[in-house]
Amino acid sequence: MKIVPITNAVFEIIEQEWLNRAESVHRQLRLTLPPDYARRMQEIFVAGAEMAIVVEGDAVRGVCVFRMLNNTSSGLALYCDDLVADETTRSTGVGHAMIAYMEAIARERGCHVLALDSGTQRQKAHKFYFREGFTVTAFHFAKPLK
DSSP: OEEEESBOTTSOBSOHHHHHHHHHHHHHHOTTOOSOHHHHHHHHHHTTEEEEEEEETTEEEEEEEEEEEEETTTEEEEEEEEEEEOGGGTTSSHHHHHHHHHHHHHHHTTOSEEEEOOOTTOHHHHHHHHHTTOOOOOOOOOOOOO
8 A cells, every 4th residue: 555646735736647546436525526527626736735545556545635724723734625545445544544644744844733524424434533633623614605
């Protein structure tokens, strides 16, 4: 199992073929991604996100998408947009590897916190996050505008 960065720190795709292979795993979490996955991800990267995957041989086992945020509540943070392990390989260390990867980047960049949101229906994911040392620090509210 190894981590493969898909983008670099200036948000450029450096592994297009791996990005293409990551789509099916990413869609396990984000069912509403549009059909043109590569175009949508390019938009996300241009907006400041980075991406890495966990691979085993030629198979993608996990996907994480993250970005740097700096705000008044938590200071400098690495925020994880998406974290998904392939449903066929959950509980095998893939999620832990992605968290460790993002945590190392966060520490290297001087972040005060590694943060993420998780849907209320994802109780198994919440147990995993608690085991990884995350705590619930706030409620996330959203008001749809479209």
